[in-house]
Amino acid sequence: MKKISTPYLLLIPGMGFLFTFFLLPLINLAQTSTQTPVGGGDTGQYEQTLRFANYIDAFVENKEQFGRSFLYATIATILALAIAYPLAYAIAFKGGKYKNIMLVLVVAPFFTSFLLRTIAWKQILGEEGFVVPTLRTFGIISESTTLTSSAFAVVAGMTYNFLPFMTLPLYASIDRIDPRTLEASGDLYANGFTTFRKVTLPLSMPGVVAGTLLTFIPAAGDYVNAAILGSPQTKMLGNVIESRYFKIVDYPTAAVLSFTLMAAILILVTVYVRKAGTEELV
Amino acid sequence: MKQISRWFQRNLIRVYAVFAFTYLFIPVAYTFAFSFNDSGKSNLVWKGFTLSNWQNPCGAPEVCTALGNSIKIGFLATLFSTILGTMIAFALGRHKFKGRSTTNLLIFLPMATPEIVLGASLLSLFLVFQINPGFWPTVIAHVLFCMSFVVVTVKARIASLDPRLEQAAMDLYANERETFRRVTLPLVAPGIAAAALLAFSLSFDDFIITNFNSGTMTTFPKFVYTSAARGIPAQANVIGSAMFFLALAIVIIGQFVGRKRKVS
Numbered sequence: 001m002k003k004i005s006t007p008y009l010l011l012i013p014g015m016g017f018l019f020t021f022f023l024l025p026l027i028n029l030a031q032t033s034t035q036t037p038v039g040g041g042d043t044g045q046y047e048q049t050l051r052f053a054n055y056i057d058a059f060v061e062n063k064e065q066f067g068r069s070f071l072y073a074t075i076a077t078i079l080a081l082a083i084a085y086p087l088a089y090a091i092a093f094k095g096g097k098y099k100n101i102m103l104v105l106v107v108a109p110f111f112t113s114f115l116l117r118t119i120a121w122k123q124i125l126g127e128e129g130f131v132v133p134t135l136r137t138f139g140i141i142s143e144s145t146t147l148t149s150s151a152f153a154v155v156a157g158m159t160y161n162f163l164p165f166m167t168l169p170l171y172a173s174i175d176r177i178d179p180r181t182l183e184a185s186g187d188l189y190a191n192g193f194t195t196f197r198k199v200t201l202p203l204s205m206p207g208v209v210a211g212t213l214l215t216f217i218p219a220a221g222d223y224v225n226a227a228i229l230g231s232p233q234t235k236m237l238g239n240v241i242e243s244r245y246f247k248i249v250d251y252p253t254a255a256v257l258s259f260t261l262m263a264a265i266l267i268l269v270t271v272y273v274r275k276a277g278t279e280e281l282v
Numbered sequence: 283m284k285q286i287s288r289w290f291q292r293n294l295i296r297v298y299a300v301f302a303f304t305y306l307f308i309p310v311a312y313t314f315a316f317s318f319n320d321s322g323k324s325n326l327v328w329k330g331f332t333l334s335n336w337q338n339p340c341g342a343p344e345v346c347t348a349l350g351n352s353i354k355i356g357f358l359a360t361l362f363s364t365i366l367g368t369m370i371a372f373a374l375g376r377h378k379f380k381g382r383s384t385t386n387l388l389i390f391l392p393m394a395t396p397e398i399v400l401g402a403s404l405l406s407l408f409l410v411f412q413i414n415p416g417f418w419p420t421v422i423a424h425v426l427f428c429m430s431f432v433v434v435t436v437k438a439r440i441a442s443l444d445p446r447l448e449q450a451a452m453d454l455y456a457n458e459r460e461t462f463r464r465v466t467l468p469l470v471a472p473g474i475a476a477a478a479l480l481a482f483s484l485s486f487d488d489f490i491i492t493n494f495n496s497g498t499m500t501t502f503p504k505f506v507y508t509s510a511a512r513g514i515p516a517q518a519n520v521i522g523s524a525m526f527f528l529a530l531a532i533v534i535i536g537q538f539v540g541r542k543r544k545v546s
Contacts, residue, residue: 007377011385014366014429018388021426025403032406083302090299104533105303107483111529112310112522114487115506119514120309120316128327163306213394221396224489228510238398238490245402245494255406258399269394 026262033255046252058256062240069237069261072151072226073219076158080166080215081208083159088170088207089200093179106167114161118228121157122148149231157225165214173207174200209276213269220265237261310526317519324513335516339524342515348505349521352486355417355501359424359485364478366425367432374433375440393430400427401494408495415497423495424488428481435480439473472540479536483529 034054035046059066091102109117123129125147135141147153177200185195201208223238230236237257244254290297316325320332340346374385392400401423408419447469451461489503496504506518 007373007379010369010373010377014370014433015385015388017366017425017429018392021404021407021422022388022392022400025400025407028407028410029399029403083305086295086298087302090295090302094296094299100537101534102299102303104530104537106306108526108530108533109306109310110483110487112313112526113503113506115489115503115510116313116514116518116522117309119506119510120312123326124308124312160305160309217394217396221398221490223398224507238396241398241402242493245405251406254402258402262395262399265396266394 029255029259032251033259035252054252054256055260058253059260062237062257065235065237065240066260066264068234069220070264072155072158072234072236073216073222075155076162076219077166077212077216079155079159080163081170081212084163084166084170084211085208088167088174091171092175092177103168103171106164106171110164115224115228118157118161118225121160122153122228125153148229149234151230151234153229154226154234154236157229158219158222161225162215162219165218166211169210169214170204170207173204173210177203205276209273213272217265217269221261310523313519314523314526317516317523319516319519321516325516325519326513335520339517339520342517344500345502345505345515345517345521348500348502351417351499352502355421355424355492356482356485358421359428360478360482362421363425363428363432363481364474367429367477367481368436368474370429371433371436371440375437389430389433392427393434397427397488397490398494401491404491405494415495416499417496419495419497420492420499420501423491424485427488427491428484431484432477432481435477436470436473439470439476443469475536479532486525 031048032046034048034050034052036049036051036054038045038047087106091099091106095102125131127146127148132141132147136143141147181199181203182195185199190198221238223236223242226234226236226239241254241257241261244250244257316328317335318331318333319325319328320330320334321327322329335341370385370389373379374382374389404419404423404426405415408415413419443466448461448465451465456464487503489507492501492504493507500508502518502521506514509515509518
């Protein structure tokens with residue numbers, strides 16, 4: 001009798017918490033998403049009318065931001081993967097006794113608030129920073145080109161901010177690769193590139209999948225980078241949700257957008273994980 | 283010349299790592315440097331070196347209130363999420379039971395949900411029950427997103443334990459409770475510590491969920507965000523840099539203690 005009940009006793013508090021503060025809010029969000037304003041009521045007052053057309057309206061109105069969120073997040077994820085893979089590889093195979101210290105260094109920038117770091121980038125790349133004048137002096141960019149307030153800056157900011165989320169899972173799975181498998185591949189006359197493509201990369205796939213997910217998901221819902229480094233032309237879905245909540249007090253539209261974002265991400269993640277073939281992750 | 287190119291080929295990946303770390307640390311170095319700026323109100327342009335920001339870190343209005351709130355919330359969120367998450371991790375890592383895959387899914391979902399959705403949905407729940415956003419709603423929100431990370435971290439540690447150690451304890455006539463207290467728990471403890479550190483840093487640095495659920499209360503990230511428009515006081519740079527060095531010190535001491543224990 002005792003054997004059966006132990007796991008449930010351990011689970012009840014945490015699961016109860018998740019039910020109350022994760023599932024209930026989502027159900028509530030779904031309900032809010034089909035509400036309409038009370039006729040003649042104050043702003044911010046809504047009633048349930050099961051208006052599913054809210055979804056179509058919100059999507060049509062914000063399809064640009066939708067597209068941008070997924071486009072920026074995809075580019076940032078690919079860039080982060082390209083930057084983080086060699087880094088994780090270097091730590092795992094060349095780190096030696098400095099491995100742990102290098103890992104700490106990957107996480108260390110986290111502790112300076114990410115907002116401070118994002119604003120630091122804004123100032124470094126901004127008009128008063130030293131990068132833009134230098135590039136202009138050498139004629140690399142024209143007098144009118146700016147680096148901040150652009151899609152470039154937003155994507156660069158996201159790439160930077162989510163880099164540790166990409167590096168750590170990559171490191172974890174590259175570190176597990178037995179170096180002898182790479183030697184064996186060399187012994188069988190594979191060159192460096194073939195060894196990478198046929199041995200290293202497949203063996204590190206779980207890390208690639210976990211890293212891309214941990215980068216893509218927060219990037220798709222992010223609005224801080226777009227708010228600090230972007231311009232009105234680079235608004236993402238997160239910016240719309242935020243302003244619907246706080247500035248316009250349009251809860252149904254905010255709920256519709258949040259719900260759609262979450263659903264889109266879940267579908268993408270499921271398809272991606274199936275394709276990448278590491279189902280044990282979920 | 284040939285030697286140089288050969289050295290370069292052999293160490294290409296190391297050279298790359300140096301560049302990658304430089305990239306990671308540029309904004310940190312910038313933040314640190316500008317904590318010494320004699321900046322007055324807005325810390326945008328270098329105006330001269332001063333130590334006064336470090337001597338008086340609470341000099342800017344509200345900055346230390348915000349920091350205090352962040353630390354309080356961080357501690358509470360770490361405490362609750364570590365306890366709840368560790369319990370779930372033990373259930374998942376040590377027991378077979380009905381509903382396991384559902385539990386796994388429910389743990390994974392909050393991590394697969396963008397913060398803005400977590401924050402927005404939680405806020406609408408609080409509004410329905412007419413709970414005003416503020417300190418405790420923020421703590422609840424932080425426990426929510428930290429918990430899954432704790433479960434994953436502790437579960438990984440439990441999975442990597444050698445089951446023979448526990449069997450050995452049992453063979454030496456330790457009962458279940460004693461085995462847990464004297465063998466299992468000490469072995470899992472580093473995982474729990476790592477999870478708690480992760481939870482605290484996630485909570486301390488969180489902005490999006492906090493912004494939705496904190497109402498008028500400020501936290502350190504919120505302070506930075508709202509003051510960004512009119513220029514961040516250099517005191518914020520002081521606090522950011524101090525946190526960086528403090529965390530680095532804690533991690534390095536932790537590593538040191540861990541290594542010593544392994545040796546003895």
